[in-house]
Every structure is written in C-alpha cells, then in structure tokens.
Amino acid sequence: MTVAEGWRPVPARSDAARSDVARDADAALTALYSEHYRSLVRLAALLLDDTGLCEEIVQESYIRVHAAWGRLEDRDKALAYLRQTVVNMARSTLRRRLVALKHAPKPMPDAASAEEGAYAHLERAAVVKALRELPRRQREAVVLRYYADLTEADAAAVMGCSIGSVKAYTSRGLASLGTKLEGLR
Amino acid sequence: MTNTIEPDELRRLLADAVGEIRPDPEAYQRIRDGVRRRRRLRVPALAAGGVALAGVAALTYVLVKPGDPAGEPGAIIRPPITATAGGPSGGGVSGQPGGPSGGTTSNHGGPRPSTGTGGGGPGSSGSAGPGTAGPSGGSSGPHGTAPGGSTPGGRNEPGGPSGSTGTSGTGASPNPGAPGQARPNAIPAAAGDLDGDGRTDRVTVADGRVTVAGTRFGTTYAAVSGDPSGAAAIVDVNRDGFGEVIVDTGAAAGGGRTYAVYTLTVDGLRLTTGLPGTLETGIFGGRGYGLRCDSAGGRLITVAGTASGGQDYSVTSTSWRLDGTTFTSTGTTAASTVAVPSGVGPFTVTDCGSLS
Numbered sequence: 019m020t021v022a023e024g025w026r027p028v029p030a031r032s033d034a035a036r037s038d039v040a041r042d043a044d045a046a047l048t049a050l051y052s053e054h055y056r057s058l059v060r061l062a063a064l065l066l067d068d069t070g071l072c073e074e075i076v077q078e079s080y081i082r083v084h085a086a087w088g089r090l091e092d093r094d095k096a097l098a099y100l101r102q103t104v105v106n107m108a109r110s111t112l113r114r115r116l117v118a119l120k121h122a123p124k125p126m127p128d129a130a131s132a133e134e135g136a137y138a139h140l141e142r143a144a145v146v147k148a149l150r151e152l153p154r155r156q157r158e159a160v161v162l163r164y165y166a167d168l169t170e171a172d173a174a175a176v177m178g179c180s181i182g183s184v185k186a187y188t189s190r191g192l193a194s195l196g197t198k199l200e201g202l203r
Numbered sequence: 204m205t206n207t208i209e210p211d212e213l214r215r216l217l218a219d220a221v222g223e224i225r226p227d228p229e230a231y232q233r234i235r236d237g238v239r240r241r242r243r244l245r246v247p248a249l250a251a252g253g254v255a256l257a258g259v260a261a262l263t264y265v266l267v268k269p270g271d272p273a274g275e276p277g278a279i280i281r282p283p284i285t286a287t288a289g290g291p292s293g294g295g296v297s298g299q300p301g302g303p304s305g306g307t308t309s310n311h312g313g314p315r316p317s318t319g320t321g322g323g324g325p326g327s328s329g330s331a332g333p334g335t336a337g338p339s340g341g342s343s344g345p346h347g348t349a350p351g352g353s354t355p356g357g358r359n360e361p362g363g364p365s366g367s368t369g370t371s372g373t374g375a376s377p378n379p380g381a382p383g384q385a386r387p388n389a390i391p392a393a394a395g396d397l398d399g400d401g402r403t404d405r406v407t408v409a410d411g412r413v414t415v416a417g418t419r420f421g422t423t424y425a426a427v428s429g430d431p432s433g434a435a436a437i438v439d440v441n442r443d444g445f446g447e448v449i450v451d452t453g454a455a456a457g458g459g460r461t462y463a464v465y466t467l468t469v470d471g472l473r474l475t476t477g478l479p480g481t482l483e484t485g486i487f488g489g490r491g492y493g494l495r496c497d498s499a500g501g502r503l504i505t506v507a508g509t510a511s512g513g514q515d516y517s518v519t520s521t522s523w524r525l526d527g528t529t530f531t532s533t534g535t536t537a538a539s540t541v542a543v544p545s546g547v548g549p550f551t552v553t554d555c556g557s558l559s
Binding site: 047048051055056059060063064072073076077078080081084085145146149160161163164165167189192193195196197199200 | 206207208210213214216217218219220221224226227230231233234237238241
C-alpha cells in the first residue's frame, strides 16, 4: 500500500479484530459467571433486600461489562468493574425504592412461617435486619470488608471514597451492629 | 465496655445469612439474552442519535445563520465616519476651525490652528479625543455593502444650526449621533458632498489648509503643503457615499500641477497615503501625467505616458482603490498608444468635479 509522505493510515478496527473482541467478551462473560455470579448475587442481597431484584441487578451488570469489554483498560480487573457496577446499581435501586416507599401503602407485619423456626434463621434475619438499618455507606463498607473480603483500599475504590472514610464507616458500622445484635450473642 | 461485633463473627453471620440464596438456574441464559438484545439495539440507537444530532445542528444553523446586514431593512451601514464627528475635544471637525486644541491636522506637518504648538509630525494627531476611539475598521468604508446603504427617503438631516459636532443625521439612522451609525444619502456621493448627506459642502483652500464647511458634521480642515492654488473638488473616489477632497497643491517642478487627496475620517480630514510619488498632471520632459476620478467604479486612475515619437505617447493607466486612508493598486493597468496632437490629451484631470 502506498502512503503519502507524512500521512499514516488511521488504524481501523477490522471485522476480524471486532470478532476477536466479541469472542473474548463472550469467554470472559462465561468465566466470570461461573466463578462469581453467586457471590455477587449474595453481595447484592446484603446491600438490598430483594433477592429477585438482586439477580436482575447482577445480570444487568454482567451485560454492561460485556458491552464495555472492548473499552476496558485492564481486563484483569474485570471482576472489580463488575463488583463496582453491582454496587452502583444497588445504590441507584435503593434511591428509587426510597422514592417509591414514600407513596407505598403500609406493609403487612412479617409473619413467621412454619419452615423458618430454626435459630439459624433467626440469627440470619437479625443480622440482615440490623444491616439494613445502617446508613447506606456504613452498610456498603461493612459488606465489602467482611462479606466480600475486600481490603480497605479496594473497598474505597468501589465506594468511591477515601480509605480513611472506609475505616470510619466500618468502625461505626461494627459498633452499631454490635449494639443491635447484642441480645443474640 | 464496647458492643462492637468481632469481624470474624460478623463474617460468619453474613455468610450464613446469604448462604441459602440460590441463583436462578436460567440466569446465564438471561444474561446471554440481554447481551443479544443490547447488540440489536445498538445500531438503531446510534442511527437515531445521529439523526437527532444532525437535526439539532441544522436547527442551530438556521437560527444563527449569518445574514447580509446590508440586505436587511434598517441595517446599519458603517461609513468612514464611525463616531460622532468630533466631540468636545475631538478631531478636526468643529464648529470653528481654530477651536479644539486637539484638532487633528493632516498627515503633513503644518500649522496647527490656534494652538500655537506648531506642526505635528507625519500622521500625528492631537490628543486622542473621543473620536479616535472609534473602530479604525470603520474608516474603510462600506465597499461591499454600498448598494444597501443607499436608502431612498432616508435622507439625513443636517446637524444643528450652529454646525456643532456630534450631530449626525436623523434620516434612516435609528440612533442618530451614535458611533458608527452615520449613513450616506447616496452611493456614490454626489459631487461636492463630503459628509454624505446629499448636500453640497463648501471647500476652500487658504492659509495652508483645506477647509470643508460641512452641512452635517460641521467644519473640518487639514493642512496642505506646497503652494496650493486654491482649487479643490469633492468627489467620491472610493464609492462609499462620502466624498474625498482633491486639492491642487501647486505647480509641478517641470510644469503641470500636483494634487493631494484627503478623505474624511473620524478624526476629520486626513491626507491619503499609498500613492507612489506625487499626483501630477501635465506634459513635461517628454512625459505626461494624468488623473481621472471614476466614482462609478470606486477608483482613482493615474495615467503616465512616455513620448514614443512625434506626437505619440505610450500610456499606462493604473487603478487605485482607497481603503481607509490608504490607496492600494488594484493591479489593473492598461497600456496604449495615444496621439496628442494638441493640448494635453489624457494628461490632465478628468471627471474630478470642478478640477476637471
């Protein structure tokens, strides 16, 4: 190919290259699903309170990361992108639910089912209830640090705040949870 | 005593709490469906976005499309006079020739009226009066918009009875007297009309200066060098609706006459520049020189001839366009051979008002 002096052809992404990216994205999607889908749904369940909604959020996060696969700077951090997307979508959902709750009728009181009489269930319900009473940032910090086992730095990156803030949120969250769960210990 | 829960205990509680959550077995398929749906939507979404963007761009262009101001009713034409001609201490336009201390003289050094400060240097002016603040571009004249400036019925009224400064016409100008809003009455200006109001202004050359008693902005003046005979004419050389003053500045060295051209600016009359040498007319030393004003064409034509034997002269004509106070050659030259059996032929002043 003859190229005029001083000009270089603009590198265009060929169809083949595009196919390669798509194949990579598909493979990465499958791998990420196999390894992390369940834990991400559980993470979302701790941030939210509706497992059905949690699954929708996590599935949408997978779809978004797949669509942005060609633009990811570091594909080794795909899980981090995925986790951050889950947290961000959980935040958005909570905001929307907050608005909806203002106009919703009062819920019926919780009725204990016959199958849920075990102590484990009580404990689980208690910790989850206590968790949901925490302010959103404290809840995120506690869940990311002690369920997702992220470092303070990683949690700060996901939450979009400083490490010091994560420390403060975690400390306050632990104190608050300790008070709320004191009767169970 | 603190109630803080231990991290390990919290980890266990959290793991137990969500341990029974089982993902939907069709979750993977749902994700794959979502990926395919997004791919299908991407192209139409991009196309719709492109169409919307093009529509916004087209609408923006229509809304802010630059128009030709000269073609619009009431459009302001920028004349050579871009400010009220002469403020209290303004340029060389005043009710009394000797009045303002900041009076602007011509580009020549020469007697400055009534100030006693002597002649200024070339191009110098007095203190910068309000008039000098006007945009210099305004003095270039509305060459391109000249036809639009001719506003039938929009005749500007003359200034106040005292001929004081700063009273531009009120005809079609929406804000008479405001800077940059003086409009010519006709394009080209009528012979003898310096200030573009359609009326003949009186020009006199005496005591080393040329003075024009204008009917619109008052009197303006400029120094004249040489030995002026007193002859002068006002002709619209650059076809901007405002006249230029052509002054007979005396006899040429070898015979014939010399001339100078002055134009009206915000600072009053100014000697024009840009012409090579002196404007001359007449035949002397085997050479001939002529001058022609082409108001319709908005140009000044100089003629130079060399005797080519007998009564024949090889003549070259050069066109000059006045832009602001500077003449520039338009590059249009014509060469011919003419016979001058008697008289001066083309080597005189032609079509330049009363000088012809």
